[in-house]
Amino acid sequence: MPTVTPIDATDEQLAQVRYDANGLVPAIVQEHGTGAVLMMAWMTAETLRLTLSEGRTVFWSRSRKEVWRKGDTSGDVQWVRSAHYDCDGDTLLFVVEQQGAGACHTGARSCFFRAFGPAES
Amino acid sequence: MPTVTPIDATDEQLAQVRYDANGLVPAIVQEHGTGAVLMMAWMTAETLRLTLSEGRTVFWSRSRKEVWRKGDTSGDVQWVRSAHYDCDGDTLLFVVEQQGAGACHTGARSCFFRAFGPAES
Numbered sequence: 001m002p003t004v005t006p007i008d009a010t011d012e013q014l015a016q017v018r019y020d021a022n023g024l025v026p027a028i029v030q031e032h033g034t035g036a037v038l039m040m041a042w043m044t045a046e047t048l049r050l051t052l053s054e055g056r057t058v059f060w061s062r063s064r065k066e067v068w069r070k071g072d073t074s075g076d077v078q079w080v081r082s083a084h085y086d087c088d089g090d091t092l093l094f095v096v097e098q099q100g101a102g103a104c105h106t107g108a109r110s111c112f113f114r115a116f117g118p119a120e121s
Numbered sequence: 122m123p124t125v126t127p128i129d130a131t132d133e134q135l136a137q138v139r140y141d142a143n144g145l146v147p148a149i150v151q152e153h154g155t156g157a158v159l160m161m162a163w164m165t166a167e168t169l170r171l172t173l174s175e176g177r178t179v180f181w182s183r184s185r186k187e188v189w190r191k192g193d194t195s196g197d198v199q200w201v202r203s204a205h206y207d208c209d210g211d212t213l214l215f216v217v218e219q220q221g222a223g224a225c226h227t228g229a230r231s232c233f234f235r236a237f238g239p240a241e242s
Contacts, residue, residue, distance in 0.1 A: 117203075
């Protein structure tokens with residue numbers, strides 16, 4: 001199992017993050033090594049802080065309206081290897097080691113398993 | 122210059138996409154080949170349709186409140202190689218060939234050029 005690696009973000013870095021009217025910021029999750037984009041979910045300032053201090057992704061579930069520690073139920077924990085914020089500070093990117101079968105609740109490794117266009121042969 | 126490759130999405134596929142209260146859906150852009158996550162922006166149903174038919178990313182600019190054909194001003198056009206929608210249909214992923222210097226208005230290749238934590242040595 002990967003070791004937990006907390007990330008010590010500075011106050012200056014955290015102050016760069018911009019939240020929407022609901023206090024949320026989109027967080028893209030990319031797999032370390034393969035570069036696969038696994039999923040996108042939402043964080044609050046609190047769950048971003050938890051993600052960095054616990055070294056695993058913690059989101060805000062918009063449907064359940066509660067803190068969502070990814071993998072607590074499924075076992076599919078995402079161990080954070082690096083965390084980034086974009087030029088405008090309004091989107092986050094986490095590079096993770098994906099534990100378990102994958103990131104998607106369907107059992108797929110990535111949530112983006114469907115493509116527009118004709119089915120691939 | 123890459124050739125334009127329109128994507129013929131089916132009505133059934135397009136009907137899977139869910140837009141937020143403002144009629145927008147987040148669109149992640151990933152670089153073909155390197156797998157680098159370049160940026161995240163927003164699309165309307167109209168700009169998604171334009172993106173697929175023109176084979177290049179077309180976003181909705183929330184700040185300017187207008188259709189934003191990425192690269193028309195900067196030259197940094199993104200040629201779409203594949204287009205995906207996630208399990209919930211509420212996030213899109215485009216794999217592109219990035220023309221020009223990069224995706225970011227700062228001149229950086231990726232908008233995610235800043236990391237939380239101590240500066241890398």
